[in-house]
Amino acid sequence: MNRMTQHGIGRLICLVTMVLVLLGTGAARAANLVSVRVGELPVLPTASPVTRIIPVGEQLVAVTANGAWLLDPARSAWAPVAWRPAGAMVSSGIGSAGTVVLTGGADGRASQIVTLSLAGTELEQKVLAPMPLALGAPRATVLGNVAYVAGHDAAGALQFISFDLADDAAAWKVLPAYAGAGGALTSIAAQNSTVLLTLAGGEGKGDRMLRWRAKGGWDEMAPLAGRVRDGAVRSTGQAHVLYLLDGGAIGAPQMWSFHTITKSWAAQGAALPVATGIASGWGNGLLWSTPGESATSFAYTELSAGTRLLKAIDWGVIIVYLVGMLGIGWYCYVREKRNSTEDFFVGGRSIPYWAAGISLYAANTSSISYIAIPAKAFETNWQYMTNNLIAVIALTFVAVAIVPLLRRLNLMSVFHYLEIRFHPAIRMLASMICILVQIGSRMSVILLLPSLAIATITGIDVVWSILLMGGFTIVYTAMGGMKAVVWTDFVQLFVKMGGALFAIGFIIYKLDGGVTEFVTTSMAENKMKLFDFSWDLTQPTVWGFIFLVIFDVVLTFPKDQVLMQRALSTKSAPEATRSILTFAAISIPGGFIFYTIGTALFAFYQSNPERMNPLLTIDATFPLFIAAELPTGITGLIIAGILAAAMATLSGIMNSVATLASVDFYEKLVKNPSPKKSVLFAEVATVVTGLVGILAALWLSRFNSHSLFDVSIELAGLLGGGIAGAYTLGMFTKRANWQGVAIGIAGSTCLTTTAWTMNLVHPYFYLPISIMLCIVIGYIASYLFPAPTRSLAGLTIYAD
DSSP: OOOHHHHHHHHHHHHHHHHHHHHSSSSSOOOOOEEEEEEEEEESSSSOOOOEEEEEEEEEEEETTTEEEETTTSSSSEEEOOOOOEEEEOOOOOOOTTEEEEOOOOTTEEEEEEEEEETTTTTEEEEOOOOSSSSSEEEEEETTTTEEEEETTTTSSSEEEETTTTTTTOOOOEOOOOOSSSOOOEEEEEEETTTEEOOOOOTTTTOOOEEEETTTTEEOOOOOEEEEEEEEEEEETEEEEEEEEETTTTTTEEEEEETTTTEEEESSOOOOOOSSSSSEEETEEEEEEEEEOOEEEEEEEEEEEEEOOOHHHHHHHHHHHHHHHHHHHHHHHHOOOOOOOSHHGGGGGGOOOOHHHHHHHHSSSSSSHHHHHHHHHHHSSTTTTHHHHHHHHHHHHHHHHHHHHTTTTOOTTHHHHHHHHTTHHHHHHHHHHHIIIIIIIIHHHHHHHHHHHHHHHOOOHHHHHHHHHHHHEEEEEEEHHHHHHHHHHHHHHHHHHHHHHHHHHHHHHHHSTTTHHHHHHHTTTTTOOOOOOOOOOOOOOHHHHHHHIIIIIIIGGGOOHHHHHHHSSSSSSSHHHHHHHHHHHHHHHHHHHHHHHHHHHHHHHHOOGGGSSSSSSGGGHHHHHHHHOOOTTTTHHHHHHHHHHHHHHHHHHHHHHIIHHHHHHHHHHHHSSSSHHHHHHHHHHHHHHHHHHHHHHHHHTTTTTHHHHHHHHHHHHHHHHHHHHHHHHHHOOSSOOOOHHHHHHHHHHHHHHHHHTTTSOOGGHHHHHHHHHHHHHHHHHHTOOOOOOOOTTSSSSSSS
């Protein structure tokens, strides 16, 4: 891009910086996005007293001495239901996998567990294996598919056991019990890989809390401010547990929330008119009964999440950003002459290495990272940053050994290498798989997930977010081609990183102790732990990341059209190498910035737990802060940063898919295509790619996005591993031939798909397994056919 363009971009960056400073001087407006309401349910039409309240899914069952009653979904009436527990009911628990009921004898000791579910308006129970020991005063909860039961044995010692509800052949496990001082068990709850027990704390004192984790065992938390009302506990969101507390320092009954990550408490609402009846967790709150002479009445308190509608200034900032992106696309369209697809797809191979490197980082940092990385640092620590640091070493190898090899071939499609090295059929197969994965797996998810996060907090409709991001990206990418992609990435990096840096500063500013409190809290909670050299591969260890980086960076980078296309747009092989090294250098401070956001959020919400929304997921932590704490205008800037992170990746996907469709298919299948028609086809392909991605995201929004996101990761591993193996065979061996590679791709895909259908390994292992299978099968199969006879000069990493 010429000097005038660079000056224009510089002025735009300065303007954004000035707006940032001016907006930051305005008064911050904090808005609590959670409200608490108290309501009543219909009176139970029976004089028989209620002995137990059991939530079953979204509905409620009231158990009396004479039978059970089911509350309808509209909360308007009770109806009798034909159900009797298999024995004397002692306790119950609920979790994501369903409801469990503990039964036993008249002495109040539980010896049996049953699961309870609804089939229409009928209750169904399933009796599981008998408990290994009878427990007195037991409490039960469910975490994932595992039921946990705690209680006292015949000697009065506290016992802790578990049962896998998803395994029909499962047996009970007796887990290590807490070795410290005991006490009467008052509640049990499960949340975020943690089981929480409360024990009576003595006369006039609050209850004690014990925490159990599979990896860390037992530890005792700070004592509660009051006593937990029997049965009144409910897990909400992904990290909160609601309790009904009274007595102690609390006095009157009140709902409190405990955050399992920050280990902090917050009062939710005012004191409650709770009598001496039965209590339970239910929905997004707590429920209690009040017995009467002829009937039982019910009341509840529950949380309700609100949204913050964007103000005019916020919308103004977002519009300025979007119009700026269109302006860059239009400038590239009217100033550049695109006489060939090379001008459109690789910018005439004139992109400076530093701009290509910045574009590489921008494309690799999607809006998912903008939201998910702070959430991961908030929940854990900086151990996942180890992946970034190790990836720098891997990228250095890629920059020196792999990228120059491909750049010297003057490729536009990275899959052209597979044709030169092996066979045209291998190229077209790989290109087709890449197009399907990019549109169906990556593009739709990148459009949807940030739209869901923004909608949860601000109320912006998911459809409008998808249309805004997708529509504007289509226009400037189709107009400006690769030059528009690179230079909008350049500006977008400043937008999103500027917003991120401002967020860090503002969060620390909001802490009472400022930087001192931030550092003290981080050190005390070990939130900046970076390296784990243990050999526990179930944890994010250095060794696990080395294994991951070898397969996810070194062996897959050559087939990544979205990233490689930036390097192929540089002037020469040395410039391409420098672009990758620039990308690697930027990724280190960039990673620390996003992890610091998460750590700063931890310090803020530990000091201000009442500002959290117990109903949200952990991934919504940063969006919650954006909406509830930032000043008007800055919120618009940060949302523009989220949009920028998404659009930088989307523009690269659109341009890359259009490149593959044009170069690998149109120009090979159409006889004598003219340069003008090829460029027109490329522009149309860009628009079609964007529209299909938008439609896929809109379709995806109708389903469980998180489960479908996991499926998309799995499919990318299943389909992409064989192609990465083909590049490995081509670049690192001289004996591999196209027949062996074809067999390797087919064999690895079939075997990995078989492992997927049988659920043999964790989904994230499918990619390395597929790559290794393709390498082994392809190399062995190559010996069944003649060795390549063509010259391999410049096609492998070995000296010619």
